[in-house]
Amino acid sequence: MEEEANMELRRGPWTVEEDLLLMNYIANHGEGRWNLLAEAAGLKRTGKSCRLRWLNYLRPDVRRGNITLEEQLKILELHYRWGNRWSKIAQHLPGRTDNEIKNYWRTRVQKQAKQLQCDVNSKLFKDTMRYIWIPRLMERIQAQRGGGTASLEALPQLCGAADDGVSQSYTQDENSSTAASSDSMGTSQMSMVSDFTAETSSTNCYGMKVQENSQIGHGGYQECLGSPYGYADHGHGLGSNQGGQLEGNMWLGSSEGSTVWSDEDIWLLQQHCLSYGL
DNA sequence: AAACACTTCAACCGCCGCTAG
DNA sequence: GCTAGCGGCGGTTGAAGTGTT
Structure with a gap:
C-alpha cells in the first residue's frame, strides 16, 4: 500500500x-x-x-545569481567560525540558501583545498584562507568600491575574529535565543561587509518579486567566481608544477596572462606550504 | 562539428531532534 | 516514558550546461 x-x-x-x-x-x-x-x-x-x-x-526573497565578493568573504569568515553549518551561515546571507552556500563551498572552496593538497579543515588551508584569501578578497572589494580604506582598516579585526574569537563567539551564539541576535562578534564585525551589498528588487522566473544582486561596480562577476582574484587560471599562475599542487589554481593567475599575484605573494604561499611540508 | 572533460547546482537521501498523542 | 510523524540539516548524486581538444 x-x-x-x-x-x-x-x-x-x-x-x-x-x-x-x-x-x-x-x-x-x-x-x-x-x-x-x-x-x-x-x-x-x-x-x-x-x-x-x-x-x-x-521563495520570493530567494536571491539568485552569482555570489558577490562580500558574500564570499562572509562565507569564508562564517565557515571558519562554524564549519559546515550551512543553514546557520545562510541566515547571515539574506536571500541565500544553505544549499547554494554548500554548493559554493564544495565547488569552489573545496576545490582550492584539493589543489593545495590539503584538507579543507586543516590548519594550512584555514591559514591560507585567513592570511591570503580573505585579505585578497577585501582588497578586491575595496578596489571595486573605487578606493576607500574602511575594509582594509578593519582587516586585522576580521582576522582576529577568525581566530581568538572563534570559540567564544560561537558559544555565545549557541546560547543566544536566535541566530540573528548572536553577533557580538558576528555581524557587528561583518557589517562592514554586508553594508557593501546593495539590493534591488526584481521578479523571479514566475513574475514574483525577488531580490537580486546589485554588484558593486558590477563588472561581470561571472569571471571571478571562486577566486579572490576571480581569474580562471588555465595553467598559468605559478607556472608548471609537477606535483600539481598549485597548477591551475584559480587564485594564482589570470587567464589573460597577467599574473595578479606578486612575487611576494607567491613566495609567501610557497613558504607557507613548505612550512607544512607540502 | 564532435567527442570528451569538467563544472554547476537542483534535487534526493538518510539521519537527527523535536513534539504531539 | 514511548513512539510515530514531521521538519530541518548536511552529505551526496546526477543531469544539464559549458569549455576544451
Whole structure:
C-alpha cells in the first residue's frame, strides 16, 4: 500500500505546472505542514520535496545569481567560525540558501583545498584562507568600491575574529535565543561587509518579486567566481608544477596572462606550504 | 562539428531532534 | 516514558550546461 503511494510520487526536476501549483497554494494558505500541503495542493511530491523546492527556488526573497565578493568573504569568515553549518551561515546571507552556500563551498572552496593538497579543515588551508584569501578578497572589494580604506582598516579585526574569537563567539551564539541576535562578534564585525551589498528588487522566473544582486561596480562577476582574484587560471599562475599542487589554481593567475599575484605573494604561499611540508 | 572533460547546482537521501498523542 | 510523524540539516548524486581538444 505504502509502496503503491510511493509509486505515484513524482521525482526529479520540477515542472512549471508543479511550481505554479506550489506557489499558488502557499500564496493562499501559507507554508508549513509540508506533507499535508503537498497533498492539498494536488502535488504528487513528498512534503520534503515541496519544502526544498520552495525554500531553495520559489521563495520570493530567494536571491539568485552569482555570489558577490562580500558574500564570499562572509562565507569564508562564517565557515571558519562554524564549519559546515550551512543553514546557520545562510541566515547571515539574506536571500541565500544553505544549499547554494554548500554548493559554493564544495565547488569552489573545496576545490582550492584539493589543489593545495590539503584538507579543507586543516590548519594550512584555514591559514591560507585567513592570511591570503580573505585579505585578497577585501582588497578586491575595496578596489571595486573605487578606493576607500574602511575594509582594509578593519582587516586585522576580521582576522582576529577568525581566530581568538572563534570559540567564544560561537558559544555565545549557541546560547543566544536566535541566530540573528548572536553577533557580538558576528555581524557587528561583518557589517562592514554586508553594508557593501546593495539590493534591488526584481521578479523571479514566475513574475514574483525577488531580490537580486546589485554588484558593486558590477563588472561581470561571472569571471571571478571562486577566486579572490576571480581569474580562471588555465595553467598559468605559478607556472608548471609537477606535483600539481598549485597548477591551475584559480587564485594564482589570470587567464589573460597577467599574473595578479606578486612575487611576494607567491613566495609567501610557497613558504607557507613548505612550512607544512607540502 | 564532435567527442570528451569538467563544472554547476537542483534535487534526493538518510539521519537527527523535536513534539504531539 | 514511548513512539510515530514531521521538519530541518548536511552529505551526496546526477543531469544539464559549458569549455576544451
